[in-house]
Amino acid sequence: MKAHLTRRYMFSASHRLHSDEMSAEENLATYGKCNNPYGHGHNYMVEITVSGAVDEQMGMVCNLVDLDGFVGREIVERYDRQHLNLLVEFKTNVPTTENLCVAIYEIVKRGFHRAHLEKVRIEETMMNSFEYAGEESLVAGR
Amino acid sequence: MVYLTRKAEFSASHYYHNSALTPEENARIFGKCNNPNGHGHNYTLEVTVKGAVDPKSGFVVDLKQLKDVMNREVLDALDHRFLNKEVPEFFSQIPTTENLAIAIWQRLEPKLKAAQLHRVRVYETPDLFVDFYGEA
Numbered sequence: 001m002k003a004h005l006t007r008r009y010m011f012s013a014s015h016r017l018h019s020d021e022m023s024a025e026e027n028l029a030t031y032g033k034c035n036n037p038y039g040h041g042h043n044y045m046v047e048i049t050v051s052g053a054v055d056e057q058m059g060m061v062c063n064l065v066d067l068d069g070f071v072g073r074e075i076v077e078r079y080d081r082q083h084l085n086l087l088v089e090f091k092t093n094v095p096t097t098e099n100l101c102v103a104i105y106e107i108v109k110r111g112f113h114r115a116h117l118e119k120v121r122i123e124e125t126m127m128n129s130f131e132y133a134g135e136e137s138l139v140a141g142r
Numbered sequence: 143m144v145y146l147t148r149k150a151e152f153s154a155s156h157y158y159h160n161s162a163l164t165p166e167e168n169a170r171i172f173g174k175c176n177n178p179n180g181h182g183h184n185y186t187l188e189v190t191v192k193g194a195v196d197p198k199s200g201f202v203v204d205l206k207q208l209k210d211v212m213n214r215e216v217l218d219a220l221d222h223r224f225l226n227k228e229v230p231e232f233f234s235q236i237p238t239t240e241n242l243a244i245a246i247w248q249r250l251e252p253k254l255k256a257a258q259l260h261r262v263r264v265y266e267t268p269d270l271f272v273d274f275y276g277e278a
Contacts, residue, residue, distance in 0.1 A: 001244055001274070001277065001278060002275075002277040002278070003240045003243060003244065003272050003273065003274045003277075004272065004273035004274070004275075005239075005240065005270075005271075005272050005273075006270070006271050006272070006273070007269060007270050008268070008269040008270070009269075049273075054238075054240045054241065054244065057160055057162065057163075058160070058171060058236065058238075059158070059235060059236035059237070059238035059240055059241045060238050060240055061240055061272075063171065064270070065173060
């Protein structure tokens with residue numbers, strides 16, 4: 001039987017929302033106080049949802065030790081206590097939480113093969129959250 | 143179609159062990175969850191049903207009825223129990239959160255009359271939950 005498993009992880013990072021393609025005034029108008037040149041930080045909460053058949057012998061979709069190991073190594077260690085704008089994936093992309101969602105989805109999709117990746121959801125603050133489930137989900141309208 | 147979710151909490155203990163495996167394999171796969179004395183969690187259950195809104199009552203489902211079914215079929219059986227030793231589904235199956243979500247679905251689904259069961263979500267901790275949609 002197929003089940004979905006979701007695990008939450010936390011990391012803290014700073015960023016600045018700023019696009020080189022816009023003027024200083026446009027940046028300020030678009031990003032408001034998130035455009036502060038010194039940057040600012042958040043405690044990000046990332047939810048990774050994977051799915052698959054529940055293995056009859058183990059009773060699991062995938063072993064949490066494997067998922068925790070992968071996400072700890074490839075996501076938490078990569079982003080925790082970092083300035084997102086300095087990372088290669090945000091050299092040209094603005095480090096909005098939308099783009100962070102896509103970046104994390106791509107890392108997990110590429111590297112974690114013990115269960116099917118369904119979705120990445122990130123809470124930037126308690127008041128906002130973002131989800132990305134891959135391009136196919138957009139095409140399928142799910 | 144409207145979706146309605148009702149929450150409940152229960153506390154139970156469990157441990158992970160597969161008797162077909164050696165003690166070393168059990169320890170390797172299940173880690174500290176393999177401690178035979180068990181350990182406990184405060185589980186949060188979310189039951190989501192779906193259906194059309196009845197034009198007379200304005201309800202998808204009578205909440206009192208849903209609550210009664212959840213109490214009788216799930217909470218009375220699981221709350222303050224040692225899942226491996228007291229809940230029949232787990233005499234032979236490992237009481238992982240995945241299997242718990244499936245077992246709760248199977249307990250509720252035949253008893254719900256008005257509304258259709260859509261999802262069973264079980265939080266083992268605030269950082270881990272499983273969704274089961276009744277998929278084979």
